[in-house]
Amino acid sequence: MEKVGIVGYYQVKLHSDANYGRYEMIFKAVRGAVDMAGLKKKDISTVISCTNDYYDGRTISNCFTVEVGGGYMADESKVEMDGAHAVLYGLMRILSGNHKLAVVWGGSMPSCFPYHSTRLFETDPTWERPLAYVNDITSAGFQMRSYMEKYGVSAEEIASVAVKNRKNAAKNPLALAEVQNSNIDVKEVLASDIYADPVTELMVAQPCDGVAAILLAPERQALKITDKPVWITGIGYSQEAYYLGDRNLYESKSMELAGKTAFESAGIKDPKSEIDVAELFEAYAHEELILSEALGLAEKGKGASINSEINGDISINPSGGATSGNPPCATGLIRVIEAARQLRGEANGYQVNNAKKAIASGQVGMCAQNNILFVLEGGN
Amino acid sequence: MGRQVAIASAGFSEHASKRSDVNMAELVSEAIEDCLKNAPGVEFDDIDAFVNGNMPAFEGSNMPELWMTDWMGARNKPLLRVTTGGTTGGTVAIAGYYTVAAGLPKVDTVLAIAFEQQSQGNTSVGLASVAYGEISILNTMGIPYDQLSRLLSAGAAIGVAAYQATNYMRKTKTTEEDLARVVVQNRQNAAKTWWTHLKMPNLTVEEVLDTPYISFPLRYGMVCPASDGACAMLFTTEEKAKDMCEIPVYVNGVASVANETAVLGYDGSGTGQIDPSDQIGAMKSSELAYYQAGISFPRKEIDYAEVYSPFPNQELMWVEKLGLFEETTAPKMYETGVTALKGELPINCSGGVNATNAIGASAMERPAEAALQIMGKADNQVPKTVHTSIGHGWGGSLNLCTLMVMSDEPRRKWRR
Amino acid sequence: MSEHKVIVVNKGMVRADYNFWVGRYLDKFFDNLENKKIVGNKCSKCGDVFVPPRKICGKCNVVIPLEENWVDLPDTGILKNYTITPYRVNDRTHRKAKDLLLGMIQIDGSNTAIVYRLLDLKPDEIKTGMKVKIEWAEKPKGDPSDIKGFVKM
Numbered sequence: 001m002e003k004v005g006i007v008g009y010y011q012v013k014l015h016s017d018a019n020y021g022r023y024e025m026i027f028k029a030v031r032g033a034v035d036m037a038g039l040k041k042k043d044i045s046t047v048i049s050c051t052n053d054y055y056d057g058r059t060i061s062n063c064f065t066v067e068v069g070g071g072y073m074a075d076e077s078k079v080e081m082d083g084a085h086a087v088l089y090g091l092m093r094i095l096s097g098n099h100k101l102a103v104v105w106g107g108s109m110p111s112c113f114p115y116h117s118t119r120l121f122e123t124d125p126t127w128e129r130p131l132a133y134v135n136d137i138t139s140a141g142f143q144m145r146s147y148m149e150k151y152g153v154s155a156e157e158i159a160s161v162a163v164k165n166r167k168n169a170a171k172n173p174l175a176l177a178e179v180q181n182s183n184i185d186v187k188e189v190l191a192s193d194i195y196a197d198p199v200t201e202l203m204v205a206q207p208c209d210g211v212a213a214i215l216l217a218p219e220r221q222a223l224k225i226t227d228k229p230v231w232i233t234g235i236g237y238s239q240e241a242y243y244l245g246d247r248n249l250y251e252s253k254s255m256e257l258a259g260k261t262a263f264e265s266a267g268i269k270d271p272k273s274e275i276d277v278a279e280l281f282e283a284y285a286h287e288e289l290i291l292s293e294a295l296g297l298a299e300k301g302k303g304a305s306i307n308s309e310i311n312g313d314i315s316i317n318p319s320g321g322a323t324s325g326n327p328p329c330a331t332g333l334i335r336v337i338e339a340a341r342q343l344r345g346e347a348n349g350y351q352v353n354n355a356k357k358a359i360a361s362g363q364v365g366m367c368a369q370n371n372i373l374f375v376l377e378g379g380n
Numbered sequence: 381m382g383r384q385v386a387i388a389s390a391g392f393s394e395h396a397s398k399r400s401d402v403n404m405a406e407l408v409s410e411a412i413e414d415c416l417k418n419a420p421g422v423e424f425d426d427i428d429a430f431v432n433g434n435m436p437a438f439e440g441s442n443m444p445e446l447w448m449t450d451w452m453g454a455r456n457k458p459l460l461r462v463t464t465g466g467t468t469g470g471t472v473a474i475a476g477y478y479t480v481a482a483g484l485p486k487v488d489t490v491l492a493i494a495f496e497q498q499s500q501g502n503t504s505v506g507l508a509s510v511a512y513g514e515i516s517i518l519n520t521m522g523i524p525y526d527q528l529s530r531l532l533s534a535g536a537a538i539g540v541a542a543y544q545a546t547n548y549m550r551k552t553k554t555t556e557e558d559l560a561r562v563v564v565q566n567r568q569n570a571a572k573t574w575w576t577h578l579k580m581p582n583l584t585v586e587e588v589l590d591t592p593y594i595s596f597p598l599r600y601g602m603v604c605p606a607s608d609g610a611c612a613m614l615f616t617t618e619e620k621a622k623d624m625c626e627i628p629v630y631v632n633g634v635a636s637v638a639n640e641t642a643v644l645g646y647d648g649s650g651t652g653q654i655d656p657s658d659q660i661g662a663m664k665s666s667e668l669a670y671y672q673a674g675i676s677f678p679r680k681e682i683d684y685a686e687v688y689s690p691f692p693n694q695e696l697m698w699v700e701k702l703g704l705f706e707e708t709t710a711p712k713m714y715e716t717g718v719t720a721l722k723g724e725l726p727i728n729c730s731g732g733v734n735a736t737n738a739i740g741a742s743a744m745e746r747p748a749e750a751a752l753q754i755m756g757k758a759d760n761q762v763p764k765t766v767h768t769s770i771g772h773g774w775g776g777s778l779n780l781c782t783l784m785v786m787s788d789e790p791r792r793k794w795r796r
Numbered sequence: 797m798s799e800h801k802v803i804v805v806n807k808g809m810v811r812a813d814y815n816f817w818v819g820r821y822l823d824k825f826f827d828n829l830e831n832k833k834i835v836g837n838k839c840s841k842c843g844d845v846f847v848p849p850r851k852i853c854g855k856c857n858v859v860i861p862l863e864e865n866w867v868d869l870p871d872t873g874i875l876k877n878y879t880i881t882p883y884r885v886n887d888r889t890h891r892k893a894k895d896l897l898l899g900m901i902q903i904d905g906s907n908t909a910i911v912y913r914l915l916d917l918k919p920d921e922i923k924t925g926m927k928v929k930i931e932w933a934e935k936p937k938g939d940p941s942d943i944k945g946f947v948k949m
Contacts, residue, residue: 242449
C-alpha cells in the first residue's frame with residue numbers, strides 16, 4: 001500500500017449540549033482543517049462525510065450539509081458508520097489516483113436525540129427488537145461479565161481503565177468538561193449508577209456533540225502542503241458475527257483480523273514494542289482491554305496489567321480515548337486526529353515522548369462488531 | 381497509482397411491491413446468489429470485502445448490515461457502508477470501485493450490495509423527514525406551522541419532481557404526450573426483463589394520458605412504483621476479472637458531484653433558490669467521469685445508457701444534461717425511436733426506475749444493467765454491440781448525481 | 797458555547813409505523829413458538845444448530861434449505877451469561893425502572909444463545925452455567941414474547 005498523508009485536521013470542543021447548530025460545527029471543523037493546511041475551498045476535490053440518518057433524525061442526513069462541509073461541486077459521498085470508516089473511504093479515493101485532496105468529516109449531536117433508544121434500531125427487527133432485551137447497554141454488560149469470568153479480571157481493574165482515561169481527559173482541552181476529572185478514583189467509578197451490571201455509568205463513553213475533520217493527500221502533494229505530514233501506512237478493517245450468542249464476547253475477532261492486516265501492510269512485526277501510542281475507540285472501559293489484547297499489545301486476559309499511562313509501557317488513549325467524549329460518527333475520526341497530534345508533537349499537556357508510530361481505531365455495532373485500525377507514522 | 385477495476389458479474393432479486401415472503405436479509409441473499417450464479421468461476425471465499433447501503437429510514441433499521449452479516453456472507457470480512465439517499469445504489473457501486481482501485485492490503489474482489497424493502501416501512505414519512513429537518517429554515521422564511529402538513533406532502537419526491545417537470549417543459553416546449561411516450565417505452569422494456577416490477581407489454585400513450593393527475597404535469601400512470609428488491613455487483617481487478625467471466629466490463633470513470641443544496645422554497649417547491657432542471661451537478665459529474673474515461677464525444681462514443689428517472693420528464697432532462705443529446709431535443713429522440721431497443725442510442729432497456737424503484741437499489745441497478753449490456757447478458761439485450769455504456773443515479777434534494785462509465789476495454793490513459 | 801442561554805429549540809417528532817416481514821425461516825419458528833415448541837435448524841456442513849433458525853450459516857457460508865435440517869429442541873437450556881439493568885432504552889419517559897435480570901441462554905442442543913429475562917430469581921442466586929427452563933406466556937401469539945422468560949430448574 002502506498003502511504004497517504006494527513007495534512008490538516010480540526011476538532012471542535014466537545015459539549016454534552018453544544019447549543020449551536022450542527023452546520024456551524026461542521027463548517028468550523030472543515031474550515032479549520034483547510035486553514036491549518038493553508039489551502040482553499042477550490043483545492044478540495046472530494047468530500048467524504050460521516051453522519052447517520054437515525055442520529056440526525058432525518059432521511060438523507062448528508063443532504064443539507066453539502067455547502068458547509070465543503071462539498072459544493074466536489075465529488076461527494078457519505079459513509080454511515082464510524083468516522084474512522086470515513087477516513088478509510090477518503091484514503092481509498094486518494095489511493096485510486098482520482099483525487100489529490102480529500103476532506104473527511106464526521107459528527108453528530110446526541111443532545112438532540114435519545115442516543116441509546118436510537119441504537120436499538122441497530123438490532124434484528126424481527127427477533128430482538130420487539131422485546132428490546134438486546135441493546136447497546138445490555139450487550140456491554142454481557143461483554144464485561146464474559147471478559148471478567150473468562151480471565152478472572154476484577155471490576156476494580158476495569159474501573160481503573162476508566163480512571164486513567166478520565167484523568168487523561170482532564171489534560172485534553174477539547175475533551176468533554178463532564179468527564180475531565182483529575183481526582184477520580186476506582187471507588188467512585190464502581191459506586192456510580194449501574195447501567196448494566198457490571199458496567200457502571202463512569203465506565204461508559206458518554207455520547208456528546210462534536211464534529212471533526214481531517215485532510216488527506218497523496219505522498220507527493222502532502223510533502224508540498226506541510227512540513228510535518230503524518231503518514232497512514234497501514235489499514236485493516238473487519239466485521240464479525242452479529243448475534244451475541246455466536247461470539248466469544250471476551251475477545252474481539254474483528255479487531256484481531258483488522259490488526260493483522262494493518263500491521264502486515266505497515267510492516268510491523270511486533271506491535272507491542274514498535275507502537276508508541278495507541279488511540280483506541282473503547283465505547284466502554286473493558287473494551288480498551290479487549291481491543292488492546294486483540295492487537296497483541298498485551299497477552300489475552302492481561303490487558304489490565306500493562307502500564308498504559310502516558311509514557312508508560314505503551315501509551316493507550318493519552319487523550320482520554322472515547323471516554324473523553326463520544327460524538328457518534330466522529331469518535332473514530334478523533335482517534336485518528338489524536339494519533340496524528342501525538343506524532344506531530346502537538347499534544348500539549350498529554351504528549352507522549354518521542355512518539356514515532358501510532359495506531360488509531362474505530363468501531364461500530366454492539367460489542368464493537370466492526371473494527372477498523374490505522375497505522376500512522378510521523379516524520380518525512 | 382490506482383488499479384484498473386472491472387465488473388465481473390451483477391445480480392438481482394425479484395422485485396415486487398411487496399416481497400412479504402422474505403425478510404430484508406433473505407431478499408439481499410437472493411441478489412447475491414443471482415450475482416454469483418452469473419459468475420460460475422467465483423467461490424464465496426474469493427470475495428475479499430463488502431460494500432453495502434440502503435436508505436435506512438424507510439425500513440426502520442439503522443445499519444441493517446450489522447444483523448445481516450451472515451446473510452451477506454460478510455462474517456470476518458471487511459465491510460463498509462455508504463448511503464446517500466436516492467443515489468445510494470450508485471454510491472455503493474462507486475465505493476465498490478474505489479475499494480478495488482485503492483489496492484488495499486488483501487482486497488482484490490469486492491461484492492457491492494444495495495437493497496430496499498419499502499413495503500416494511502412508510503416511505504412518504506421517510507421522504508417527508510428530509511424536509512422536516514429544515515424546519516428552522518421554514519421558520520426564518522416565515523412559513524407558519526399550520527402549513528407544514530401541506531409542505532410535507534409536497535416536499536417529498538413527487539412534489540419536487542413536479543416543479544422540475546414544469547420548469548423543464550417550459551424551457552423545451554415538451555408536451556404531456558412526450559412524457560407518456562417515455563413511460564410507454566420504459567414499461568414495455570420492463571416486460572422483457574425478468575426481475576422488474578411494472579411489466580406492461582401492451583401499454584399505450586393514450587392509456588397513460590387517461591390516468592388522473594397526482595401533481596401537474598405528472599399523472600398516476602407516469603410515476604414510478606415503490607418496490608422491494610436488491611441488487612449486487614462484483615468488482616475485481618483487471619487480472620482476476622479475466623478468469624471470472626468471458627467479457628469483463630472495465631470501470632473507466634466514476635463521479636458523484638453535488639451542487640447547491642436545494643433549500644425548501646416558500647411554497648414547498650423543494651428548490652427555492654435554483655432551477656431544479658438546471659442540474660449543474662449532473663453536468664459536472666459527467667464532465668469528471670467522461671474525462672477519467674477519456675470520452676470526448678459522449679453522443680458518438682457511448683453506445684448505451686441507463687439513467688435514473690422515476691419520473692419521465694427526468695429521463696428527458698438527464699439524457700440532455702449528461703451530454704447524450706443536444707439540449708431540448710430529447711423528446712424528439714424518443715419519438716423517432718433513437719432511444720428504443722433497436723435504435724442508435726438505446727436508453728433504459730431494463731425499463732429503468734420508472735418501472736422498478738427499490739430506492740436504495742435503483743441507482744445500482746443502472747450501472748449493473750449497463751454492464752450486463754456490454755457482457756451481452758442482459759435479458760432485454762440490444763441487438764448492436766455495446767462497447768461503452770453509462771449508469772447514472774440521482775438523489776439528495778435534487779442535487780446529487782452519480783455516474784459510472786463502463787467499457788469493454790481498460791481505461792485509455794494516453795487520452796488523458 | 798454551552799454556557800450560553802438556549803436561543804431556539806425546534807422540536808420535531810416524525811412518527812412512522814413499520815411492519816417487518818419475518819421471512820420464511822422465522823415464520824416457521826414463530827408458528828412452532830405459538831404451540832410452545834422450540835425448533836432450530838442445522839447447518840449440514842458444520843452441524844451447528846441455530847435458534848432461531850437462519851437461512852445461512854455464517855461460519856460455513858452455506859444455505860440451509862428451507863425444507864430440511866429442522867431440529868426439535870427442548871425448552872431447557874444453560875445460562876451462559878447474565879446482566880442486570882435498570883435502564884430502559886425503549887421507554888422515553890422513564891429511563892430508570894426496576895432491575896431487569898437478563899440472561900444469555902443456550903437452548904440444549906443448540907450452538908448459539910438467545911437473550912431473555914430471568915424470572916423468579918434474586919441477583920445473588922444467578923450463576924453462569926446453571927440449568928434454566930422456559931416459562932411460556934399464558935396466551936402465545938407467535939412472536940418473541942411467547943417466551944416470557946427463563947426460570948431456574
